[in-house]
Amino acid sequence: MTGTSRGGGHGTEARDGSLPRLEHEGLPQRVVFASGEAAARVRAEVERLGASRVMVIAAAAEAGLARAVTAGLPVALRWDEVVMHVPVEVAERARAAAAVHRADVLLSVGGGSTTGLAKAIALTTGLPIVAVPTTYAGSEATSVWGVTERARKATGVDARVLPRSVVYDATLTVSLPVPMSVASGLNALAHCVDAMWGPRADPIDRVLAGEGIRALAAGLPAVAVDPAGLPGREQTLYGTYLAAVAFSSAGSGLHHKICHVLGGRYDLPHAQTHAVLLPYVLAFNAPFAPQAERRIAAAFGAGSAVDGLERLRRDVDAPRALRDHGVTETELDDAVPAVLDALPQGNPRPVTGADVRRLLRAAWRGADPRRTNTEEERRR
Template sequence: MSLVFEHVTLGQRVLFGSGEAAGHLAKEVSRLGAERVMVIASEFELPMARRVAAGIDPVLWHTDVVMHVPVEVAEKARAAAAEHKVDLLVSVGGGSTTGLAKAVALETGIPIVAVPTTYAGSEATNVWGLTEAARKTTGTDDRVLPVSVLYDAELTVSLPVDMSVASGLNGMAHCIDSLWAPRADPINAALAAEGIRSLAAGLPQVAADPAGLPGREQALYGCYLAAVAFASAGSGIHHKICHVLGGTFNLPHAQTHATVLPYVLAFNAPAAPEAGKRIAAAFGAGTALEGLQALRETLDAPRALADYGFTPGDIADAVRIALPAIPESNPRKVTEANLTALLAAATAGEDPKTLTDL
């Protein structure tokens, strides 16, 4: 069979090096000719951001960062950028911080230099998300793609093991969802498989030696590949479900993705055998689900949505909101009944294998 596909590669500069973030940032600010830099970082990560920005002189430090980027928080950041005539945004932090910088760039076109401190992957995509009236809206726009990403594994060492695991499995979800998302193609699949392999190698090292850099470097590398694949392939069933759980029910982003992933994989893999084989091979396992579950067992990964405040009484609303957003191209037809079963299993933390026979 001949190969026929359309693939878009996003243009972005990536600088990777442990202990190099401050030097890389100073060079990027100079290269871009920026004179009025706004640094976005949460209060918690502000000390780290100050170290990263030691070689530049920002005109503004902005610390009002909120998970899922509420519209009012985005508007406040946009107003601050306009007031200070900002010509470059520097985000230092996880997905919420990068997301806020994207919300500013979406309306203003101000370029972003992203310095990630988790494995969220948002820094490598042109996807934005905003929450208003308990509904999360996402979209794509090249204005929100950071022009440069500075990866420094030293900045992730302070991320606790449980958050590192959840964040890394969020990256794994980018890989797996990319294999059946609306614009899945062979290039995305190759990136996703290498991302799975790298994350499966790196995350156990992070858990075993949280202060060690080799595992954290592998995890950062894997999550970058995951995000690039996801940016090209688009949002599949997993992300459509998790956007509802986060935006409507305010569940924590990384933990939600880490919890839902095995249920989506168990649900879809029987209907997507080639994707399943690729995932299994990347894990070095007999089946895709066996590989993922073995890794999750090693990492003591999040297990149940109920642990984060989601209840059986929330399922019907979640299904009603998520079902219309799930792509028609999903390899398995999604119905109200089987999506309800998927969320019920994820809420209780049941064995995902129960979904393969629905």
């Protein structure tokens, strides 16, 4: 189940171990982990929904995989126009097609962009979604939607977009190249970090996020060493799910707000942008959230949260700099006002325009996030 919590905030937990007052609401979702059984499990989930006209959403590159997963299903339409960041015009064409073909269920087979398109259709039609992830994006376990219009990415939360069922099959991720697996997995890890201090974060979210970090820190190096092996892929999918559940409850923190602005404005690759930005946001916030910092460090088995993340990034040869992804340093300055407009409530540390500019420029260069933060603190 995914969750939304009300009134939790990022406040500190009592030192005497008492639990603060909170409300934590779980959203209904069936989740199946079954390596090698995607086709049978998907068929069971579609039958459970009583659907008879399936709209299959899968990018052209995943057409073969999608056909294998959907064997024996009553497919009314196969849709392969999948675009990163879900441009609103693409969403509108897909909604129209769903109506023309009288689809009664959406089956997404793919990564975050594919799931995101299914969500955009569900947002206006109310059609249920069965999601079959092939990356570690985590969108399948959240009620968060996003569409891009005129270089601006709009996001929101709506129960209609939460997939009714998710089928995780690690064999479907084996073909994902190691560099993309790493970037996607670090995107999942960013969900865990934001869940530690998101605007609605509570102790339940932090426990889920901590276990998610532990699983991802174990799974991703195993994937890098043995891409065809299932144990690392299974651990990474497990961590991805926990990360998404925690994030859906806690809400978007500073990291995701920055990445949404950059992705919509410059059409940057989603997973790589998250992978590059994460250590800089972590280094920025961690000194002002000591309890969260200790949880993250413990999940990594490291002396500090940033050291643990840097060790993982080194072990998996993670993406390092925004300049490698088609944006110039001076362009990033133009994004600062949009980031300030999107700042989440209750960030552990006050954020100024100068802070955002410094963080983005450090990420553009690929500077050491630990040294960047130290130098900044010396100047203050």
